[in-house]
Amino acid sequence: MSSFESKIQFKISETVYLKNPDSSELGIKIISGSIDLLDLLGFENFTFKKLALHIQSTEASVYRYFESKHQLLSYLASWYWEWTEYRIHFGTANIESAEEKLKKSIQILTEPVQIDESFSHINEVKLNQILNREFSKLYLNVHVDKDNEEGYFIPFKSVVSRVSDFVLEINPDFKYPHMLISTIIEGAHHQRFFAEHLPRLTNTIEGEDAVTQFYSELVFKTIPA
Amino acid sequence: MSSFESKIQFKISETVYLKNPDSSELGIKIISGSIDLLDLLGFENFTFKKLALHIQSTEASVYRYFESKHQLLSYLASWYWEWTEYRIHFGTANIESAEEKLKKSIQILTEPVQIDESFSHINEVKLNQILNREFSKLYLNVHVDKDNEEGYFIPFKSVVSRVSDFVLEINPDFKYPHMLISTIIEGAHHQRFFAEHLPRLTNTIEGEDAVTQFYSELVFKTIPA
DNA sequence: GATATTCAATAGTAATACTATTATATTTGC
DNA sequence: GCAAATATAATAGTATTACTATTGAATATC
Secondary structure, eight states: OOOOSOSSOOOOOGGGOSSOGGGSHHHHHHHHHHHHHHHHHOTTTOOHHHHHHHTTSOHHHHHHHOSSHHHHHHHHHHHHHHHHHHHHHHHSTTOOOHHHHHHHHHHHHHSOOOOOTTOTTOOHHHHHHHHHHHHHHHHSSTTHHHHHHTTTTHHHHHHHHHHHHHHHHHOTTOSOHHHHHHHHHHHHHHHHHHHHHOGGGSOOOTTSOHHHHHHHHHHHHHSOO | OOOOSOSSOOOOOGGGOSSOGGGSHHHHHHHHHHHHHHHHHOTTTOOHHHHHHHTTSOHHHHHHHOSSHHHHHHHHHHHHHHHHHHHHHHHSTTOOOHHHHHHHHHHHHHSOOOOOTTOTTOOHHHHHHHHHHHHHHHHSSTTHHHHHHTTTTHHHHHHHHHHHHHHHHHOTTOSOHHHHHHHHHHHHHHHHHHHHHOGGGSOOOTTSOHHHHHHHHHHHHHSOO
16 A cells, blocks of 8 residues: 655544545545635535545545545544644654643644645645634534544544643643643634634734634643642 | 513524514424424434424425524524523622622533523523534534624624623733633533543543533633733 | 415425446456 | 456436425405
């Protein structure tokens, strides 16, 4: 099984695809094409037919790789959280102070992402926008327990767990580390969305990244005993 | 236009229905039946056909009241936030201290709801569960700007604004009141969901309402200058 | 008591999500 | 090196969903 184009690759759970999209040119086109279209149309209006048209393939061929559009989005989310954990891992390497590691992690989790040249077929900026708007739909449904058993949320839980450990380094008695970190990750997603569409639900400050600033202050004020 | 059953009624925007469901027996059945079915099936699996079967009517008759299932959910959400603002209004009446008013508001916003006998056709416990899981889907989509123009989110913004004012009473210089309150409202919804389905994303503590406890601490530690 | 309006039912349509089958490549075993 | 096995993606479907057009019956109005 050859790897196409990229040097670094994340091991994505076999439960989130039927055929590994990293293993063929069509698979690569499905991933990059779905990022374009999900960003443009949103999850509800996205269909495999539209995707097939966009990448000049057929609906049935896409179904060889993913059994549903939900599974395809789950694949993209898994990739995103693997990539995020990788960035946190390297972004906090060689840092001694738990405070500094946490501060860096919050930045990575709440700032808008930059393009990463290591993965030529993935547009990380669009993928981040997709996750801001669509990620919660992957768990806010009635088949969440089945998906959870299949391991769909392992990469996300892993990120939450890693950053929670920095919180516990600072205050080992803090009672709500997972609640705090999952709150700020999804909170930041939604606040970015509010800033664009429902500004009265958020606060924007000229010349300042209010979202990252707010969640940093919130975390560091909340943790101490 | 007669009002059925209830003594108190909320004025719901005419943009979230075609025909006021409060004005007929069928309308009442549509509301109570959709609360049952949305709770049971989730928004994605809920259809007007299933609802019609459940209340022994027809699909087309339901379409006389709501132009889509999205609009029906928007109606339920509007009712919920009107009811929530009403509870905050009366729950904080005659309280002097801004801290106490805020504390009470956080309780109302983050605790699981109790049944309210004033509205016989609405099961508030089920409606709360529906909102926990489905509310964010009302804005996390590509037609959010159109819905926002139509006023779909006014009751929610109003709740956020009212509670944000208590925050500003405590610290008039606090820069992120709306961000703080919208974060805790949606955060609490999702943490309740996590506790049931994805426990590793949250923290539960024996004999304690960890969600309300966490968000209270978070707010009161974050606000001071 | 005729006219207008409201009402919900029947019977649709267009689009969506997904599947069964098959011809054509490609790989593998000997 | 060639047949058997496997992988590939295309064609052509089906079932379900979301929504609409039309109509006869009931109710209100003048």
